[in-house]
Amino acid sequence: MARIELVDLAHAYKPNPSAPGDYALRPMTMQWEDGGAYALLGPSGCGKTTLLNIISGLVRPSHGRVLFDGKDVTDLQPEARNIAQVFQFPVIYDTMTVFDNLAFPLRNRGWKTAEVNRRVQQVAEMLELSADLKHRASGLSADAKQKISLGRGLVRPDVAAVLFDEPLTVIDPHLKWLLRRKLKEIHHELKLSLIYVTHDQVEALTFADKVVVMTQGEVVQAGSAQELFEEPAHTFVGYFIGNPGMNLLPCTVADGVAHLDGGSIPLTERARVALQGENGKITLGIRPEFVECEFSQQADTSPATVTSVRNLGTHCLAEFSLGVHTIAAKLRQLSAAAGDKVWLRLPGERTLFYVNDKRVA
Template structure:
């Protein structure tokens, strides 16, 4: 296991990038603690796999350094970094038994037979592979083969880190949910350093202690699930995390008030001070879960029109029209129907403000 540091790291596939758009990874500094579980989360093409491959040594960064426990490993090949990597599709030996597949990395490193047996049995039990240990891998389902790949990544207790590149892509949806939970349990038991790449926010938020959110080659926030949900530092995080994502409304701030299509929202003193002199686009952000709805006008509410109301049993998912904008809300109950006039409350303590997509208040 290792503490992983990225110092002034950036990567461009062009030899001489002419600007920020040419960078697959924009400059970043980051540190991941020994024994932590981290997820790299973002849409396809945002740089997640490039960053993972730089950590593993499959790609050499064009700028900056990679350190394991303070040692510079930037120029070392993958085999010299003492890492394990699990890919999207199973990488196993079909002609070997499940036991031999799991034992292979340990035999290569000269482990004693008794120690190999004990470790393989431990990992197989964690992944519920014990009944298949004597079977050839070729006769197993794709799900089972990917579980073997996971086991091969987890079987060595001395690795600096285990890197997962969307390892549950080929897994059945129900088994995927079980394996996410199982990986979390394995992390707590084995205390390995795990880095997990995914575009699925549910996978990232249920697996990782810290989630690194990326877009267009840039790390826009690193934090816990609660931090990303309640305090997104960038409009992309607000939009990408949550279902539906955060409401993001362009606004004009003047005289201590945020103006949105004729609606006026008073600002607190601290928020108003943070927005004074702001240069660029100002955006109000609020989660659908935090919006309140009243049938009659109340102090602090704004008028809107219900456009869609769907009762999902556990909650009501509604959409409201405010001028040219649509606001989504998750409510415990709602008596209004599409077309009804309503009055929305945006609690000040749950309302965030962004300047050029970065949170300032």
């Protein structure tokens, strides 16, 4: 296991890395602690697999350094970095038994037979593969094969880190949930450093202690699930995290009030100070979970019209028109129909403000 540091790291696949538009990964400096569970989260093409491959040594960065426990490994090949990597599709030997697949990385490193048997049994039990150890991998289901692939990554206790590149893509939704839970249990038991790449926010937020959110080659925030949900540092994080994502509304600020098309919201003292003198693009952000709906005008409410209501059993998901804006809200219940007039309150303590997409208050 290792503490992984990325120092002034950037990468461009084109010959001219000095041109900002050429960057697949924009400059970043990060540190991941030994034994942590991390996720790289973002849409396709955001650079997360490139970053993972730089850590593993499959790609050499065009700028910056990669350190394992303070040692510069930037120029080392993957086999010299002592890492394990699990890919999107199972990488196993179909003609071998499950036992031999799991034992292969250990035998390659000269482990004694008794130690190999003990470790393989331990990992197989964790992944619920014990009953299949004598079976050939070729006859197993896709999810069982991927569990073997996971096991091959986890079986070596001395690795600097185990890197997962969207390993559950080929697994059906119910088994995905079971395997995520199993990986979480294994992490707590083995204390391995795990880095997990995914475009699925549920996978990332339920697996990782810290999630690194990326877009267009840039890391825009790294934090816990709660931090990403309650305090998104960038409008992309607010929009990308959550179902539905954060309401993001352009506004202007004057005389201690945020003015929207169709309404206005008094600023908290913190927001008033942070936004004083700002002349960039100001965006108001509020999660649908925090929007309040009233059926009569009250203090700090703005008139709106119901455009749709969906009863999802545990809550209602509603959309309202506020001037030219559409606002989504998750409400415990709502006895209203499309076309009804209501009043919305956006609580100041739950409302965030962004200037040029970066949070200021």
